[in-house]
Amino acid sequence: MKPLKATRENLRRHNRQLLLRAVYTGLADNRAALAQETGLAKPTVSDLIGELISEGLLVEGGLGESTESGGKRPTLIKFVPEARQVIGVSLDNGRAFGVLCNLAGQVVAQHMAELDGAQGDEALAILTDVMNGLIAQLDAPLLCIGVGVPGAVDTASGVILESYPLGWRRLALAERLSAHYEVPVYTGSSAELTALAQYAFGLNGDDQTRNLVTLLVTNSIEVGITLNGVTYHQGGDISALRAADRLDALLGWTAVQQRAADLRRQQPNSTLPETGLTYMHIHYSAINGDPAAQQLCEELAEHLAQVMGWIIGLLRPDHLSLVGPIVNLGEGFLQRVVAKTEAMLWPEVVRPVVFSLAYSGNLSAIGAAALALHRELDIL
Amino acid sequence: MSTRRPLAIFTNNPYEVFQRDVIQGVQDIAAQRGFTLSVVQVSAPPHRLDDLPLDWQRLAGALVVANCLPDDLLRALHAGGLPLSLISHQVPGAVIPGVMPNNRQGISVLMEHLVVACGCTRPVFIRGHMGQTDGIQREMAFRQEVMRYNLSVPPEHYLPGEFTPAIAAESITRFLQTRPDFDSVLAADYLMAEAAMRALQARGWRVPEDVAVVGFGDGPEAAQAGLTTVAADVVELGRRGARQLIGQIEGLRIRGLTLLSTELVERATTQPKRKTDVLSGT
Numbered sequence: 001m002k003p004l005k006a007t008r009e010n011l012r013r014h015n016r017q018l019l020l021r022a023v024y025t026g027l028a029d030n031r032a033a034l035a036q037e038t039g040l041a042k043p044t045v046s047d048l049i050g051e052l053i054s055e056g057l058l059v060e061g062g063l064g065e066s067t068e069s070g071g072k073r074p075t076l077i078k079f080v081p082e083a084r085q086v087i088g089v090s091l092d093n094g095r096a097f098g099v100l101c102n103l104a105g106q107v108v109a110q111h112m113a114e115l116d117g118a119q120g121d122e123a124l125a126i127l128t129d130v131m132n133g134l135i136a137q138l139d140a141p142l143l144c145i146g147v148g149v150p151g152a153v154d155t156a157s158g159v160i161l162e163s164y165p166l167g168w169r170r171l172a173l174a175e176r177l178s179a180h181y182e183v184p185v186y187t188g189s190s191a192e193l194t195a196l197a198q199y200a201f202g203l204n205g206d207d208q209t210r211n212l213v214t215l216l217v218t219n220s221i222e223v224g225i226t227l228n229g230v231t232y233h234q235g236g237d238i239s240a241l242r243a244a245d246r247l248d249a250l251l252g253w254t255a256v257q258q259r260a261a262d263l264r265r266q267q268p269n270s271t272l273p274e275t276g277l278t279y280m281h282i283h284y285s286a287i288n289g290d291p292a293a294q295q296l297c298e299e300l301a302e303h304l305a306q307v308m309g310w311i312i313g314l315l316r317p318d319h320l321s322l323v324g325p326i327v328n329l330g331e332g333f334l335q336r337v338v339a340k341t342e343a344m345l346w347p348e349v350v351r352p353v354v355f356s357l358a359y360s361g362n363l364s365a366i367g368a369a370a371l372a373l374h375r376e377l378d379i380l
Numbered sequence: 381m382s383t384r385r386p387l388a389i390f391t392n393n394p395y396e397v398f399q400r401d402v403i404q405g406v407q408d409i410a411a412q413r414g415f416t417l418s419v420v421q422v423s424a425p426p427h428r429l430d431d432l433p434l435d436w437q438r439l440a441g442a443l444v445v446a447n448c449l450p451d452d453l454l455r456a457l458h459a460g461g462l463p464l465s466l467i468s469h470q471v472p473g474a475v476i477p478g479v480m481p482n483n484r485q486g487i488s489v490l491m492e493h494l495v496v497a498c499g500c501t502r503p504v505f506i507r508g509h510m511g512q513t514d515g516i517q518r519e520m521a522f523r524q525e526v527m528r529y530n531l532s533v534p535p536e537h538y539l540p541g542e543f544t545p546a547i548a549a550e551s552i553t554r555f556l557q558t559r560p561d562f563d564s565v566l567a568a569d570y571l572m573a574e575a576a577m578r579a580l581q582a583r584g585w586r587v588p589e590d591v592a593v594v595g596f597g598d599g600p601e602a603a604q605a606g607l608t609t610v611a612a613d614v615v616e617l618g619r620r621g622a623r624q625l626i627g628q629i630e631g632l633r634i635r636g637l638t639l640l641s642t643e644l645v646e647r648a649t650t651q652p653k654r655k656t657d658v659l660s661g662t
Contacts, residue, residue: 096636109620110482113636129635133477136627136634137620284527328528 015040016048017378023058023079024379030064030074049077056083057103081106085140086376088369089130090148090362091115091123091166092190093218093324094253096130097362100137101369103377105201109137110362119167128180135181144184145177146372148193148364150220151237155371158187164239165220186372189236191216193367194323195224196231198358200370209319209354213311216364217304217324219254221247223311231371243306250303253325256282259299263292272296279328287332297333300326305340312353313345319354327357385440386416387625392448394419397571397599398614399445402467405618406443413626415440422448429456436462441625443467446512463628465621468514470637477634479621481597481612483514486642487521489610490566490594493644495529497652498592500564503533504555506541506548506576508568515543518568518596536560541568545575552576556583563591570595570602570609577605577649588651598645606648612640 018038022028028037035045052058059080063073081104089098094116100109111133113126127147135142151163158174160166177185188196195214214224220239225232239248249255260277264270270292271285285293308320322334334357342350360366373379389406391399403419410417418434426432427450436442441463444454451471458464458476466478494500505522508515519538526533536558539551548567556579565580567573573595577587587593595602598611620638628634646652 107641110639110641111636112639126635129475129633132627132632133624133634133636133638136624136632137638278524280524280527284530287530330528 012048015044016052019045019048020052020057020079021378023077024377029076029078031077032074034077053077056080079103082140084143085138086143086146086369086373087131087134088146088148088193088365088367088372089127089134090190090193090364090368091127091163092148092150092216092220092364093361096126097365098130098134099362099365099369100134101366101373102140103143103373103379105366105370105373107362107366108139109134110365111137115166119165123166123168124171124176128177131177131181142181142183144186144372144376145181146193146368146370147173147177147185147187148190148368149173149187150190150218150222153187153189153236155186155188155192158185160187162237164237184372184376186368186375188231188368188371189222189224190364191222191224191236191323192231193224193371194358194364195226195321195367196370197363197367198321198323199226199229199231201366211315211317212319212321213315213317214321214323214358215304215307215311217251217322217326219248219252221251221307225315225317238307243303247303247307251300251307251326256296256300260292260296263296267292279325283329283333287330297329297336300329301333301336301340304337305344308337308341309344312341312350316349317353319356321356321358323358323363325361327359331357384415385438386418387441387443387622388418388420388434388436388439389443389445390420390422390448391445392422394421397601398569398597401599401614402445402618402621405615405620406622407618408615409619409622409626413622415626425450426453429453429460436460441465441629443621443625444469446514463625465625465628467617467621468512470513475635477624477628477636477638479617479624479638479640480513480517481617482639482641483517483596484521484524486596486610486612487518487566488525489642489644490596491522491525491529493608493646493650493652494564494566494592494594495525495531498564498588498650499653500592501529501531502537502562503531503564503566504537504539504552504560504562505533506539506551506565506567506572508541508543508572512543515568522566537562541572543569543572545571548572549575549579552579553583556580556585565591565593567593567595570597570599570607573609573649574601574605574607577607587649592651593649596642602645603647608647608650609645610642611645612642616640 028034031045035042058077060075061078062076064076066073081102086101095114097112099107111130113130149160149163150165152161160168160171160173174185174187199212210228212226216222222237241247264272271290282293286297338355443465445467446469454471455474464476468480541548565576577593594608598609602609
């Protein structure tokens with residue numbers, strides 16, 4: 001009988017999600033309209049709406065218009081975004097960055113800690129310490145948690161297959177965290193969650209993008225993909241792919257710092273700082289004529305064009321977005337990369353693609369919250 | 381009657397605007413959660429645990445505002461097992477959590493407003509207290525934004541302010557005597573910005589026609605002065621700090637920083653270019 005029970009529970013969960021989504025998206029705002037829009041029987045709708053109201057996710061408020069044939073005015077039903085909260089945390093760019101969101105995806109608190117190269121259990125401890133920082137700020141019950149990890153992630157099972165920067169291999173992260181926090185936990189790769197956040201919140205309202213590829217460049221190189229608005233979960237870390245060398249040996253931040261030091265030695269008058277280098281320093285020095293910085297930008301543009309060429313050649317996206325601190329090299333740098341990509345492929349293939357820089361540093365954490373919310377309530 | 385051990389908040393001056401608002405936020409949450417709160421004024425920084433003006437072992441936990449207690453003492457308290465939360469401060473090498481406004485984001489928003497919206501290219505920066513994390517982070521963020529917009533800001537355009545309005549006013553007055561070439565002032569806090577604005581106006585400079593003035597943070601004084609700011613809700617900073625501390629008291633192990641977002645509050649001390657000016661490049 002167990003499978004039958006599971007099926008009934010699944011059906012009930014599915015129907016609850018259907019009703020919640022209908023109210024959330026404004027498709028229907030009363031019981032009769034919900035029955036009509038979802039195709040569910042009126043008693044089922046009444047039963048489930050009663051359950052969702054008692055849980056605080058929906059609330060009754062005011063009366064709607066009566067139908068053309070007259071009759072009783074329906075009681076309106078509204079979604080309550082503040083009824084629950086969701087945590088999204090991402091471990092990329094050398095830090096654990098978390099957001100606490102309401103059910104509409106609005107960020108109500110942020111918490112971050114540096115990873116300082118932590119790996120294995122130490123990285124896991126920092127992750128939970130950051131989650132605890134957000135749990136302390138909860139002002140509604142916690143619904144679920146999303147976690148973004150650099151590397152290869154099996155989103156369906158919540159297992160981290162391999163995360164080189166964190167030293168995690170075959171780690172059942174969702175299961176471990178779920179047992180600890182007693183709420184559902186969902187995982188994804190940082191880049192796919194960045195793409196999801198960008199697709200859900202980051203694009204202009206009039207953007208016609210259907211196929212978005214996000215290229216996340218930190219100390220690793222990752223690709224996130226949404227196809228027809230749906231996250232494609234098989235993207236991820238491509239750091240080990242090779243152009244002239246492994247991609248992370250060409251584009252990863254550690255490699256960029258080393259190359260900057262080499263070029264500074266060759267150009268003793270370079271204005272690139274010896275310590276505390278950032279992409280902003282490289283940008284500033286390059287546009288002010290520093291030969292070392294200019295050469296570094298040229299090399300980075302060459303390597304990125306190679307990656308973008310692969311992506312465009314294989315996937316033909318409408319929109320390709322560069323994410324990570326490298327965006328501080330600015331629009332001029334992006335145009336250089338695009339020009340090199342065009343020279344590599346046919347210009348007709350490259351020109352329809354919209355290229356952009358995404359400056360927000362917390363996209364993957366927001367994407368982690370969006371993934372959790374989507375998987376748990378099927379909204380966003 | 382509550383049998384819980386009390387919370388304490390350490391500050392150098394509970395009557396200053398920033399500290400007063402933090403304390404108010406902490407009091408809100410402490411009362412909600414059934415804790416009593418002792419406000420402890422630290423006039424001279426103690427160097428040993430025994431020098432603290434109360435028995436810390438009787439506390440449930442403590443909040444510390446800015447750098448009013450030395451880092452070594454904070455490390456000792458933390459090592460002694462006292463739950464701690466730092467307000468606008470960080471202790472290098474220690475895993476003591478804290479709450480802070482998002483300084484980088486706030487300065488970035490102010491600079492975008494000055495440079496992109498108002499067309500300013502020659503800013504002056506009034507520094508905060510360079511022994512405090514807020515002061516250090518806001519100046520670092522300013523320098524990053526200077527590079528982003530490829531501006532040239534000479535060293536003499538970085539003025540001392542110490543988060544003290546009188547020092548900011550004195551600095552800008554002295555700066556004006558050098559017949560400087562500048563078109564905007566960004567102060568590391570809004571009280572210094574307001575003082576700078578008054579000093580400029582007293583010497584015949586029109587704000588915003590001759591010079592735009594902006595400051596970090598927001599409060600009734602900024603609203604009254606018509607000052608453009610980025611609002612960092614300081615009462616909320618206190619509330620978040622109290623929640624973080626109580627979370628630790630209740631058994632949560634926390635490290636890192638809870639960050640508060642900031643938002644541009646556009647008022648009369650800046651004058652964004654009209655759209656037609658932007659399009660024609662004037």
